[in-house]
Amino acid sequence: MLDRALTLDELLCFSLYSANHAMGRLYRPLLARFDLTYPQYLVLVALWQQDGRKVSDLGTELQLESNTLTPLLKRMEAAGLLRRARNPQDERSVIVTLTDKGRALEGEAADISNCILAAADADLAELAELRDRLHRLTARLREAG
Amino acid sequence: MLDRALTLDELLCFSLYSANHAMGRLYRPLLARFDLTYPQYLVLVALWQQDGRKVSDLGTELQLESNTLTPLLKRMEAAGLLRRARNPQDERSVIVTLTDKGRALEGEAADISNCILAAADADLAELAELRDRLHRLTARLREAG
DNA sequence: TGCGATTATATCGTGTACGATTTAAATAGA
């Protein structure tokens, strides 16, 4: 038990903050070529994996709520990447579906992951292990919250 | 080389995004008791470590620029946590100094780190290793950027 | 059937982030 506050460098939270930050700055120019922001890209990744999902399902996966997702999805709809439509079976929910343009981006943006991996400059096994450690940490933090 | 986009769970960037997110959600209620946001807390940690720094020095450490820091520091000044004053030796720069109230928070908020460690529910060595891996990743990403 | 409770999304206000630009001070060179 220390009698002083930890320094920034000692804080795990700051190492997460910084790494996430650095990752964002690397993605930004790559995504800008497609007029995408980073959260918009994550929505696309989720929809490429499984299309036609409710807003709340996207929210569960991305850990975002409608107050963030609604305007974000509206911007993506305005950009012609997806469509939002009330679910005829339950008009409370909204189904998000990729347009042809949104689907086509999967191929065009495929190279982005490789650019990031190249920038990380570490072997795949090491990065995969880091990823899995982060998943386990995230799970524990959510449990505690 | 895959011919499909990676899933969210496979993306290292998303594991960082999620872990950072989960950490933020854990900090939020702990910091709310002091009327602090997470970036404001990081500024305090930096100043507790070394007080009386230029805005640009804080920016280097936190990886933030004046467009983000200026309004953030103004809010903290309005809250009575710090003072902003032009540097008499070079009127271009602004020196940020803690008030007594800002300094006093170091002791009052000391427990926060322990709450986070408890939530992470892992031994210190494991968390320290994760932190160091993240530092190395961040350094490589910045180099590449 | 009817009505209170629940659920899903949307809206609002505040606070980061960041690219682009502006302003003011300091510095370097002719």
Added chain:
DNA sequence: TCTATTTAAATCGTACACGATATAATCGCA
């Protein structure tokens, strides 16, 4: 010395992120 350049903050516009609240559809149950 005078001016072009550089540097440090600040300002502006856009886009997340989130707590609190509003709205509308559905469900549960008497």
